Amino acid sequence: HCLQMNDSRETGEDFEIEKLKSNNYDLILMDYKLADDHTGYEVASAIREHKISTDILFYSSDVDKMRNAIFNPSAPLEGIYYSPRKNEEFESKVEIVIDKIVRRSEDLINLRGFVLDNSCDFEVRVKEILNKAWEKFEKMEKDELEKEAKKRLKNKVKSHKKTVDNLNEKIHVFPRAAEMEYFFDHHDRLILLTKTIKILQKEHSFQPQSKHLKFTEEYQDNILKYRNALGHKKSCDNTITIKGESVTIDDGFHKKMRRSLAEYDKLIKDIEEHIEKM
Numbered sequence: 001h002c003l004q005m006n007d008s009r010e011t012g013e014d015f016e017i018e019k020l021k022s023n024n025y026d027l028i029l030m031d032y033k034l035a036d037d038h039t040g041y042e043v044a045s046a047i048r049e050h051k052i053s054t055d056i057l058f059y060s061s062d063v064d065k066m067r068n069a070i071f072n073p074s075a076p077l078e079g080i081y082y083s084p085r086k087n088e089e090f091e092s093k094v095e096i097v098i099d100k101i102v103r104r105s106e107d108l109i110n111l112r113g114f115v116l117d118n119s120c121d122f123e124v125r126v127k128e129i130l131n132k133a134w135e136k137f138e139k140m141e142k143d144e145l146e147k148e149a150k151k152r153l154k155n156k157v158k159s160h161k162k163t164v165d166n167l168n169e170k171i172h173v174f175p176r177a178a179e180m181e182y183f184f185d186h187h188d189r190l191i192l193l194t195k196t197i198k199i200l201q202k203e204h205s206f207q208p209q210s211k212h213l214k215f216t217e218e219y220q221d222n223i224l225k226y227r228n229a230l231g232h233k234k235s236c237d238n239t240i241t242i243k244g245e246s247v248t249i250d251d252g253f254h255k256k257m258r259r260s261l262a263e264y265d266k267l268i269k270d271i272e273e274h275i276e277k278m
Contacts, residue, residue, distance in 0.1 A: 001102050002258035017046050025054045026101050029094065032060035032082075044080060057081040057097055059090050106254045108237060112230045118261045119227045123186050125268050126193050129275060130178045133196045136278045141199050142174065148195045149174040152188050186224070190216040197271065206274050211267055222260045 010019070020028075030043065044056050056079065060066040063084050070080050083093035134142065150173055170176050177184050178192060194215045200206035201213075211218045229240040229247075239246045247253065 001098070002255045002262060003102070004262065017043075017050060020047060020050070020052055020054065027097060028054055028056045030056060030058055032058045032066045033062075048078065053079060055079055055081065055097060055101060057083060057094060059083045059085050061085045103251065106251055108230075108249055111249065111254060111257065115223075115227050115230050115257055115261065118265070119223055122223070122264060122268060123189075125272065126186070126189050127178065129268070129271055130189060130192055130196060131175065132275050133200070134175050134178070136275065137199065138203075141203055142172070144199060145174045145192065145195060146172060148192055149177050152184065152191065153177065187216070187220070190219055193271075200271070200274060204274070204278055206271075209267065209270075211263075212270070215267070219264065223264055226257060226260075 028047075044058075047054065047056070058066055058070065058080065059082070061084070063082065066082055070082060081093065081097050083090045134145065137145070153168075153173065174192075178189065184192075194213075197206070197208055197212050197215060201208050225242055226240070229242055238249050240249065241247070
């Protein structure tokens, strides 16, 4: 599903209902027969009594006893799944339940929020990378970034003449221009980031991946065009338009975006970690 799992493991003796109340779990996998003669049924009952609706999958070697307890007419448990303990059957059932949970979240509103949230995080981190790189670079390296920043400035003279005049009065254009929220847009910063990556490779032993070296174009193609398209769609829409072509928002598209966002999170993290070690 192109998702990263965040999991925790508890033994029967350690389980505390308060931990579930303070965390947003999507799924609980629970041995029906817990330690000290307690059963998962007791834990599940406590979970439901606290109005926690997390899906629960019980597993046990005694499937009949487990099933009869779960579906006890006098005290049935809602939102419960069950499985034999055998690995093959258990894994198959877990896969079915996870598929259901993921599909439940795959709508346009959730996707748009997921993409916009991650891409906004990327934008903040790119700006921080530029600032930290400037602080650690030598004069010749700063000169390269300064040249690129001034080149970007020239493209904006007509619409931002007053801002350009103000910036050019500074000793160094790059740190001011890279920081200004409403002057350089994210595309400009991506160009500066690509330049920074090449300096890191040439002068600071950074070993970039191919997508690092073409970060501006690759990010535009894999993230930004979808981010912009999703930002202008209604919640009832099931397609977006990319370069005149209709793209269906289905489970394959959800996976594609999750995969791309995870990939660029890692690409940016590689740069962040290298700069921190400089």
